Amino acid sequence: xxxxxxxxxxxxxxxxxxxxxxxxxxxxxxxxxxxxxxxxxxxxxxxxxxxxxxxxxxxxxxxxxxxxxxxxxxxxxxxxxxxxxxxxxxxxxxxxxxxxxxxxxxxxxxxxxxxxxxxxxxxxxxxxxxxxxxxxxxxxxxxxxxxxxxxxxxxxxxxxxxxxxxxxxxxxxxxxxxxxxxxxxxxxxxxxxxxxxxxxxxxxxxxxxxxxxxxxxxxxxxxxxxxx
Amino acid sequence: xxxxxxxxxxxxxxxxxxxxxxxxxxxxxxxxxxxxxxxxxxxxxxxxxxxxxxxxxxxxxxxxxxxxxxxxxxxxxxxxxxxxxxxxxxxxxxxxxxxxxxxxxxxxxxxxxxxxxxxxxxxxxxxxxxxxxxxxxxxxxxxxxxxxxxxxxxxxxxxxxxxxxxxxxxxxxxxxxxxxxxxxxxxxxxxxxxxxxxxxxxxxxxxxxxxxxxxxxxxxxxxxxxxxxxxxxxxxxxxxxxxxxxxxxxx
Numbered sequence: 202x203x204x205x206x207x208x209x210x211x212x213x214x215x216x217x218x219x220x221x222x223x224x225x226x227x228x229x230x231x232x233x234x235x236x237x238x239x240x241x242x243x244x245x246x247x248x249x250x251x252x253x254x255x256x257x258x259x260x261x262x263x264x265x266x267x268x269x270x271x272x273x274x275x276x277x278x279x280x281x282x283x284x285x286x287x288x289x290x291x292x293x294x295x296x297x298x299x300x301x302x303x304x305x306x307x308x309x310x311x312x313x314x315x316x317x318x319x320x321x322x323x324x325x326x327x328x329x330x331x332x333x334x335x336x337x338x339x340x341x342x343x344x345x346x347x348x349x350x351x352x353x354x355x356x357x358x359x360x361x362x363x364x365x366x367x368x369x370x371x372x373x374x375x376x377x378x379x380x381x382x383x384x385x386x387x388x389x390x391x392x393x394x395x396x397x398x399x400x401x402x403x404x405x406x407x408x409x410x411x412x413x414x415x416x417x418x419x420x421x422x423x424x425x426x427x428x429x
Numbered sequence: 430x431x432x433x434x435x436x437x438x439x440x441x442x443x444x445x446x447x448x449x450x451x452x453x454x455x456x457x458x459x460x461x462x463x464x465x466x467x468x469x470x471x472x473x474x475x476x477x478x479x480x481x482x483x484x485x486x487x488x489x490x491x492x493x494x495x496x497x498x499x500x501x502x503x504x505x506x507x508x509x510x511x512x513x514x515x516x517x518x519x520x521x522x523x524x525x526x527x528x529x530x531x532x533x534x535x536x537x538x539x540x541x542x543x544x545x546x547x548x549x550x551x552x553x554x555x556x557x558x559x560x561x562x563x564x565x566x567x568x569x570x571x572x573x574x575x576x577x578x579x580x581x582x583x584x585x586x587x588x589x590x591x592x593x594x595x596x597x598x599x600x601x602x603x604x605x606x607x608x609x610x611x612x613x614x615x616x617x618x619x620x621x622x623x624x625x626x627x628x629x630x631x632x633x634x635x636x637x638x639x640x641x642x643x644x645x646x647x648x649x650x651x652x653x654x655x656x657x658x659x660x661x662x663x664x665x666x667x668x669x670x671x672x673x674x675x676x677x678x679x680x
Binding site for chain 2: 354
């Protein structure tokens with residue numbers, strides 16, 4: 202217990218003094234999660250919308266695939282990413298391995314199924330009257346789509362938060378595609394893994410608490426938006 | 430206004446509508462009267478282009494309805510208020526303004542027209558209330574205001590007084606008659622309420638198991654006819670006494 206107590210006190214000290222290593226890792230994590238979530242939303246929401254509103258051959262298989270991808274191990278995405286981005290890989294010439302861009306690519310792929318499935322399920326949960334009402338009031342197909350997304354916005358916001366949470370808390374992709382380079386690709390999670398291995402429990406715990414704090418802030422922001 | 434031939438609708442193998450011929454005249458109130466399951470909602474859904482008929486032809490002003498080619502154009506000439514309306518998340522103002530905004534009407538005009546529609550629907554002071562806070566009857570009046578504010582050529586109403594309290598039934602009747610008289614709107618109503626039907630209808634079409642039947646024995650004729658209140662299982666005896674609808678005022 203003494204060990205844990207010392208760890209917490211060290212964590213509070215590092216947060217209070219704005220330790221540069223902790224701050225750097227936190228900023229990399231926030232930037233990575235924000236950018237990847239936005240990209241995943243841009244790609245995932247239209248796919249989720251299409252799957253919820255259109256009927257086409259193979260639709261069920263596509264839905265099943267995205268559902269299955271929700272539980273894909275992050276190390277597997279990391280492995281595939283290395284295969285693609287390493288010098289011998291098909292995208293090797295882009296020199297994206299061990300760069301923030303490479304990490305964004307990997308974590309975007311991780312978050313897309315979350316955005317797709319949450320968008321799909323929140324749209325499916327809407328009453329069929331939403332679409333009908335919009336149509337009978339003269340909405341164009343584009344405005345009908347916008348109205349559906351607007352009505353399902355709580356589910357959509359939950360999707361964004363879930364995607365953000367999944368990215369900011371993952372280790373495998375950040376470690377394998379980022380390489381844990383200090384001040385460049387080191388995130389809070391990879392830093393926690395590293396510092397804890399080095400025996401610096403307080404530093405690891407401080408970063409863990411910051412990670413938790415970011416999650417709380419994002420959720421509070423969502424609650425505010427939903428409350429409007 | 431509407432003309433249909435051989436209109437049929439199947440849900441699976443069940444035939445829910447079978448109309449040999451249907452004529453809905455322009456500028457009149459046509460009421461489809463019938464029990465639950467008679468096909469009233471189905472015909473309204475077909476007329477409002479929400480449902481495709483399984484067979485037959487439907488034309489509007491002599492032009493065949495083609496959902497692929499002219500659905501949006503035709504939909505913008507009419508509007509439907511559902512029996513259990515869906516109010517979008519947001520305020521009553523947002524809901525009533527929705528259709529006007531789809532037409533690109535300037536916000537200043539939207540505000541004026543919405544305020545007027547709310548006033549006529551006895552919804553003054555409801556502008557900022559959330560749709561989720563309203564009772565069934567209030568929601569139905571918001572839906573009616575949302576439809577009326579558009580001043581479309583055709584107004585389709587599915588059981589418009591189903592959830593409306595006794596005090597406001599006359600208001601709904603008045604609004605229907607005024608929009609018909611002042612704007613020349615073609616109003617098509619689906620209802621099982623004979624008393625309500627008697628007060629608004631220019632033409633009554635009796636539906637029974639999806640087909641038009643001779644309803645003379647029901648003693649329900651068009652507005653102004655001297656039908657005797659029938660004592661049927663539709664519980665007319667329990668209906669409240671209603672005064673004649675007030676049709677004066679500015680709408």
